[in-house]
Amino acid sequence: MIFSRAALLLFFGFLFSLFFCPSSSAQESPYIVTYDHYLEEPGSLEVEYFSTFGTQRAGNDFHAFWVEFEYGATAWWTTELYLDGQTTFGDSTVFTGFRWENRFRVLRHEHFINPVIYVEYEHKNGADKILKEVEGVDGESDFLTPNAEARAEHINEIEGKLILSKTFKGWNIAENTLAAKNLSNNPWEFGYAIGVSRPFALQASPNKCNLCPENFSAGVEMYGGLGDRYHLGLRNTSHYIAPVTAWSLPSGWTLRLSPSFGLNDNSHRFLLRWGLSREFSGFPEMLGHLFGGRR
Amino acid sequence: MRTPSTHFRLVLRILFTIAASFAILISPVRGQENGGSAQTNQKWNYDELKKAPEKARLRQNPLENNPNAIAAGGKLFERDCSECHGQKAEGGKHAPSLLRDEVQQATPGTLFWVLTNGVVWHGMPVWSKLPEPERWQIVRFLKSLKASARPGAPGGS
Numbered sequence: 001m002i003f004s005r006a007a008l009l010l011f012f013g014f015l016f017s018l019f020f021c022p023s024s025s026a027q028e029s030p031y032i033v034t035y036d037h038y039l040e041e042p043g044s045l046e047v048e049y050f051s052t053f054g055t056q057r058a059g060n061d062f063h064a065f066w067v068e069f070e071y072g073a074t075a076w077w078t079t080e081l082y083l084d085g086q087t088t089f090g091d092s093t094v095f096t097g098f099r100w101e102n103r104f105r106v107l108r109h110e111h112f113i114n115p116v117i118y119v120e121y122e123h124k125n126g127a128d129k130i131l132k133e134v135e136g137v138d139g140e141s142d143f144l145t146p147n148a149e150a151r152a153e154h155i156n157e158i159e160g161k162l163i164l165s166k167t168f169k170g171w172n173i174a175e176n177t178l179a180a181k182n183l184s185n186n187p188w189e190f191g192y193a194i195g196v197s198r199p200f201a202l203q204a205s206p207n208k209c210n211l212c213p214e215n216f217s218a219g220v221e222m223y224g225g226l227g228d229r230y231h232l233g234l235r236n237t238s239h240y241i242a243p244v245t246a247w248s249l250p251s252g253w254t255l256r257l258s259p260s261f262g263l264n265d266n267s268h269r270f271l272l273r274w275g276l277s278r279e280f281s282g283f284p285e286m287l288g289h290l291f292g293g294r295r
Numbered sequence: 296m297r298t299p300s301t302h303f304r305l306v307l308r309i310l311f312t313i314a315a316s317f318a319i320l321i322s323p324v325r326g327q328e329n330g331g332s333a334q335t336n337q338k339w340n341y342d343e344l345k346k347a348p349e350k351a352r353l354r355q356n357p358l359e360n361n362p363n364a365i366a367a368g369g370k371l372f373e374r375d376c377s378e379c380h381g382q383k384a385e386g387g388k389h390a391p392s393l394l395r396d397e398v399q400q401a402t403p404g405t406l407f408w409v410l411t412n413g414v415v416w417h418g419m420p421v422w423s424k425l426p427e428p429e430r431w432q433i434v435r436f437l438k439s440l441k442a443s444a445r446p447g448a449p450g451g452s
Contacts, residue, residue, distance in 0.1 A: 202426035206366030
């Protein structure tokens with residue numbers, strides 16, 4: 001109990017300390033599932049909240065959510081911590097685990113295609129419903145187990161992704177191939193995500209404005225599972241297509257919205273995702289000031 | 296009694312703590328190595344500008360005569376660049392002055408190339424996520440600083 005209180009105090013102290021950080025607002029990608037090759041700017045911390053409302057056939061609809069702390073350690077390394085939870089209507093609200101993700105830029109210059117290596121560790125329980133990616137033969141029927149029963153299953157998983165991305169004449173095209181391994185002797189599972197997006201305007205207007213077209217971007221992403229090591233392919237897998245849009249405000253806030261549509265009988269029919277994020281620059285300096293350092 | 300699973304989790308926790316501390320510390324360390332203040336701009340290395348390929352160097356700014364380019368570029372600079380390079384491009388802890396001759400005498404194509412590719416191993420991210428015309432607007436803004444730089448001052452021509 002003492003540890004929980006200390007952790008809670010530390011967490012709120014950390015959130016409070018963000019008020020001392022200046023905000024920044026680069027044009028953010030509208031993707032929610034797909035990654036492009038752009039990493040967080042060094043020294044910047046992006047705090048994000050994402051929500052997924054999902055319909056469930058033969059069961060209760062759900063609302064899954066996660067908080068994400070994305071930190072640009074260097075220009076070639078971004079590290080992220082996720083805290084996940086979900087509410088199943090008519091059941092309960094549960095914390096479902098955490099994930100620690102790292103992305104590494106491989107090449108020093110821009111090339112025709114830009115690869116980024118993604119490595120993630122997930123410590124979650126079976127009640128996880130955030131659908132941040134689809135892997136193996138994940139499907140709608142996996143979500144039918146009541147929370148009390150599902151959360152008893154503990155999952156330790158490692159996940160790797162190869163992110164390939166290219167931006168040409170304002171259009172970004174990104175493809176992610178993922179391989180995930182549950183560490184309790186399950187086979188490797190595979191999945192994919194692809195996305196295309198573009199800002200509404202390619203030139204900035206001279207004045208600061210909230211509704212300028214360059215603050216908006218939109219696109220579409222598609223993601224799904226590719227089976228596992230023994231049954232590679234599309235059989236029993238689920239797939240989604242999702243228009244995506246983002247609105248980046250000069251104040252540093254970004255709002256994302258994405259309705260997703262299931263493409264086959266294994267998929268949820270409809271997911272509505274939205275997210276709110278804010279980027280804070282100068283995070284190490286803020287910590288330095290906070291703890292009395294000279295920096 | 297500790298099972299292999301709890302050992303694994305313990306190792307991961309230690310790993311996470313080390314990585315998180317390293318990630319937070321690495322940026323200030325980089326800043327100190329490179330000077331730590333605007334007065335030590337001479338410690339910055341401008342060699343990346345020399346690495347721009349001939350073809351990139353010779354590119355002309357298509358927005359050279361666009362009347363809004365400087366103002367729009369200034370807005371983008373303030374949003375995306377000033378945190379590291381300073382509000383007036385005078386340089387800071389993490390990035391060099393852009394008022395110096397090395398930058399001001401570089402061709403628009405060279406600046407565009409550096410902006411597009413970043414100087415990734417030395418802390419500058421790639422900015423190709425900004426559409427090409429926005430990058431040219433920033434270049435136009437940077438070149439406009441030459442006129443306002445004080446003669447004789449560091450970076451003045």
